[in-house]
Amino acid sequence: MLFNSLHFLIFFPIVTLLYYLLKQKYRWILLFIASTYFYSAFFLPYILILYFIIIIDYVCGILIENSKNKTKLFWLLYSIISNIGLLFYFKYYNFFIDVFVEYLPNVKHLDIILPIGLSFHTFQSLSYTIEVYKGKQKAEKHIGYFANYVLFFPQMVAGPIERYDCLGKELRSKHVFNFKNISNGLRLILYGLFVKMCIADNLAPLVNEFYSNPTQYYSSSAWIALIAFSIQIYADFYGYSTIAVGAARLLGINLMDNFNQPYFATSFYQFWQRWHISLTTWFRNYVFFPMGGSYVNAFRWIINVLLVFALSGFWHGANYTFIIWGFLHGLFYLIEKGFSNFIPVFIAKNKIFLTFGAIATFTLVTFIWVFFRAENFDKALLVIKQCYTYTFEAKKDLLINIQTITMLAVFIVFEIVIYKSRFDLFFQNQKTVIRWFVYIILAFCLLLFSGIQSYQFIYFQF
Amino acid sequence: MKKLFYKLCAALLIGAFIIFVSNIIYTKYFFKNDLVLLDAKMLMQLDSLQYNSDVLYFAESSNGTTANSDTCLLSISQMIDTLSPLKINAVEHGAIHAKTYLNLIKHINSNALVKTLVVTLNARSFGSPWINSKLETNLSQANVMYESMPAIFKRIKLTFNAFDNKSVQMRDYINEQNWSKSKINVPEEFPYKNVRQWDNAMAYGTYLLPNGDWDVPKISLACHYIKTYAFTIDTLNNPRIKDFDEIVTVAKQKNLKLIFHLLAENVQYADSLVGKELHHIMQENKQLLMDRYSRKGAIVVNSFELVNGKDFIDQNWTTEHYNQNGRWILAKNVFRYIK
Numbered sequence: 001m002l003f004n005s006l007h008f009l010i011f012f013p014i015v016t017l018l019y020y021l022l023k024q025k026y027r028w029i030l031l032f033i034a035s036t037y038f039y040s041a042f043f044l045p046y047i048l049i050l051y052f053i054i055i056i057d058y059v060c061g062i063l064i065e066n067s068k069n070k071t072k073l074f075w076l077l078y079s080i081i082s083n084i085g086l087l088f089y090f091k092y093y094n095f096f097i098d099v100f101v102e103y104l105p106n107v108k109h110l111d112i113i114l115p116i117g118l119s120f121h122t123f124q125s126l127s128y129t130i131e132v133y134k135g136k137q138k139a140e141k142h143i144g145y146f147a148n149y150v151l152f153f154p155q156m157v158a159g160p161i162e163r164y165d166c167l168g169k170e171l172r173s174k175h176v177f178n179f180k181n182i183s184n185g186l187r188l189i190l191y192g193l194f195v196k197m198c199i200a201d202n203l204a205p206l207v208n209e210f211y212s213n214p215t216q217y218y219s220s221s222a223w224i225a226l227i228a229f230s231i232q233i234y235a236d237f238y239g240y241s242t243i244a245v246g247a248a249r250l251l252g253i254n255l256m257d258n259f260n261q262p263y264f265a266t267s268f269y270q271f272w273q274r275w276h277i278s279l280t281t282w283f284r285n286y287v288f289f290p291m292g293g294s295y296v297n298a299f300r301w302i303i304n305v306l307l308v309f310a311l312s313g314f315w316h317g318a319n320y321t322f323i324i325w326g327f328l329h330g331l332f333y334l335i336e337k338g339f340s341n342f343i344p345v346f347i348a349k350n351k352i353f354l355t356f357g358a359i360a361t362f363t364l365v366t367f368i369w370v371f372f373r374a375e376n377f378d379k380a381l382l383v384i385k386q387c388y389t390y391t392f393e394a395k396k397d398l399l400i401n402i403q404t405i406t407m408l409a410v411f412i413v414f415e416i417v418i419y420k421s422r423f424d425l426f427f428q429n430q431k432t433v434i435r436w437f438v439y440i441i442l443a444f445c446l447l448l449f450s451g452i453q454s455y456q457f458i459y460f461q462f
Numbered sequence: 463m464k465k466l467f468y469k470l471c472a473a474l475l476i477g478a479f480i481i482f483v484s485n486i487i488y489t490k491y492f493f494k495n496d497l498v499l500l501d502a503k504m505l506m507q508l509d510s511l512q513y514n515s516d517v518l519y520f521a522e523s524s525n526g527t528t529a530n531s532d533t534c535l536l537s538i539s540q541m542i543d544t545l546s547p548l549k550i551n552a553v554e555h556g557a558i559h560a561k562t563y564l565n566l567i568k569h570i571n572s573n574a575l576v577k578t579l580v581v582t583l584n585a586r587s588f589g590s591p592w593i594n595s596k597l598e599t600n601l602s603q604a605n606v607m608y609e610s611m612p613a614i615f616k617r618i619k620l621t622f623n624a625f626d627n628k629s630v631q632m633r634d635y636i637n638e639q640n641w642s643k644s645k646i647n648v649p650e651e652f653p654y655k656n657v658r659q660w661d662n663a664m665a666y667g668t669y670l671l672p673n674g675d676w677d678v679p680k681i682s683l684a685c686h687y688i689k690t691y692a693f694t695i696d697t698l699n700n701p702r703i704k705d706f707d708e709i710v711t712v713a714k715q716k717n718l719k720l721i722f723h724l725l726a727e728n729v730q731y732a733d734s735l736v737g738k739e740l741h742h743i744m745q746e747n748k749q750l751l752m753d754r755y756s757r758k759g760a761i762v763v764n765s766f767e768l769v770n771g772k773d774f775i776d777q778n779w780t781t782e783h784y785n786q787n788g789r790w791i792l793a794k795n796v797f798r799y800i801k
Binding site for chain 1: 466476477480481484487488492496499500603614617618619620621622623624627629631632635638
């Protein structure tokens with residue numbers, strides 16, 4: 001089920017109402033049924049995959065807690081191999097068949113549909129068994145609560161990738177009907193829908209048009225398309241995450257923020273502290289730190305950083321382009337780290353320098369997105385080449401309509417206004433007139449200026 | 463609690479007001495643009511034609527597609543128009559099906575001039591590949607624009623995904639499932655249980671070139687015929703049956719004479735390429751459609767086997783595109799029922 005669907009707009013109020021009518025001890029049943037229904041609306045048979053993950057990690061969690069030394073490690077590895085194996089089968093199998101086609105001539109491609117959000121489920125569930133192994137988390141004995149941790153419908157298909165110590169606790173806590181939660185949740189849902197439907201969905205056709213045949217366009221159009229995709233992917237994922245946080249809030253449950261205005265970041269380091277925060281921290285805690293983190297020699301550290309970034313790229317999709325995307329982020333991160341050692345503090349904190357940093361970071365990030373968006377490496381190179389091809393030949397211009405420009409302007413104004421805050425938190429303290437003025441503006445935007453063709457959330461495919 | 467109730471009422475009132483105002487703005491300034499954007503211009507076509515036509519001919523690309531070699535470029539409806547004293551116009555668009563016709567027919571007003579409807583009855587459109595075609599998402603979007611409701615609600619339905627919005631991957635998957643599950647209904651014993659088996663058997667070297675190599679183009683075409691036509695219409699669940707049934711009902715309500723034009727299929731090629739079993743299945747479907755809609759009171763013009771194989775424009779694919787000979791044959795056949 002999509003957040004931006006009438007189906008959800010009917011489903012969610014019913015669930016919320018039932019949730020507050022039920023006693024706390026029965027709510028997990030409601031959430032379990034609702035989450036199962038939510039996921040099944042995409043493709044019914046794949047709910048079994050999630051049930052499989054739940055059972056494996058639930059059992060492994062208990063066994064890890066009750067074991068010692070090698071047995072403990074065995075059950076952790078069992079959980080890791082089961083989760084990653086599942087991910088490999090559905091997401092990476094065909095990719096590896098292509099890579100090793102010379103050595104595996106008779107192995108055929110699998111003709112399967114990738115379960116929506118599989119990378120999110122497996123990573124979220126894995127974080128639990130790893131934490132239990134580390135002794136930082138007690139194994140959950142109630143399978144219902146654990147199931148809801150993996151399945152919780154507001155965040156199940158595209159994150160944020162929550163840790164059990166946060167979401168598990170939230171799911172167990174007693175939530176009473178609270179008007180503030182309801183209004184803040186609704187505010188976030190409204191703003192999330194605006195960002196997804198009025199920004200991302202208006203930019204999507206423009207970007208798709210360019211990427212379908214980049215050589216048809218002038219270089220100026222290529223740059224417009226690059227910037228458009230940069231904003232589209234942010235709006236798409238940020239919009240989704242905002243709705244997810246808002247929906248959970250309505251149920252009294254707090255989810256972590258996955259974004260913190262990443263395009264205002266003044267460096268790559270900052271960018272990764274603000275973009276897809278739950279994934280960044282996952283890789284940091286469960287891949288980078290176990291590899292030695294920063295407590296290794298310089299050469300090893302460089303390799304570790306590049307490897308973690310490349311892996312995070314590969315997490316997104318089974319394609320070389322994603323690996324390159326991650327690798328380039330790692331590379332620029334390292335270059336930036338190298339230079340930062342030579343810049344005096346008073347310059348580094350200077351506003352002009354910070355502004356330059358923000359522009360440079362945005363430009364480079366936008367440029368690197370080409371590898372994320374292009375279907376293959378050749379297409380990515382073609383797009384980059386097109387940015388620098390100046391010609392007198394008659395080509396096409398990528399035209400942005402006035403409606404999209406207006407929506408972008410509204411979005412930028414909102415993002416500046418709520419800078420260093422969050423939409424719900426900022427507006428809860430405003431006067432009623434201002435609040436309702438904003439709601440009405442957003443409602444009109446949604447009704448009249450949202451993209452008439454709706455596009456699936458980009459991160460659902462991961 | 464009372465305060466909350468008042469707040470809720472106020473919010474609902476404001477919401478209703480926003481929708482009301484939005485509808486006025488949208489209808490006046492944006493609706494037509496969206497019709498163009500979603501390739502749903504047939505509504506504008508219909509609005510202008512229903513007041514100056516005696517007969518409306520609802521069709522997909524079968525009506526107007528011409529061959530390069532044609533000297534006469536008239537569409538089937540234009541040919542009928544030249545034969546008839548009545549004014550005949552076409553409401554047409556490529557790749558559409560009965561759902562679109564139905565939504566459009568609902569828009570015919572009681573004071574319109576039109577008294578007769580000719581609707582193409584395309585047997586191929588009842589099969590899984592068409593029902594689950596990758597064009598279906600776009601068609602469903604256009605169909606929302608053709609529905610009879612305030613314009614802003616159409617927009618809300620579209621932007622909030624309240625239409626058949628399956629991914630291409632999902633549609634391919636459904637087709638694959640249908641081909642694997644569907645039974646082959648032929649009178650004699652047949653070695654293949656379903657379309658998938660039949661298609662696989664055909665794919666592995668049925669047709670060979672004189673040098674022993676596989677005749678790939680011929681095999682591809684034969685496989686395509688099997689996947690396209692080897693189905694038995696399920697009158698309870700087939701969405702096209704529901705659409706055509708409703709067209710009959712709506713036409714009766716609007717007191718319009720209804721003619722279904724059962725389009726010609728390349729039965730000769732189906733027979734010679736694949737065999738008598740496919741021919742039999744196609745005949746069964748044809749008969750079912752003719753019987754069903756004659757019984758329901760529509761006139762069914764049978765053109766199913768009227769066009770010779772060589773008069774089909776696309777010789778290496780399954781379409782209902784005819785050259786001028788084919789179009790004239792069909793036009794004359796329909797004309798007999800219009801007069």
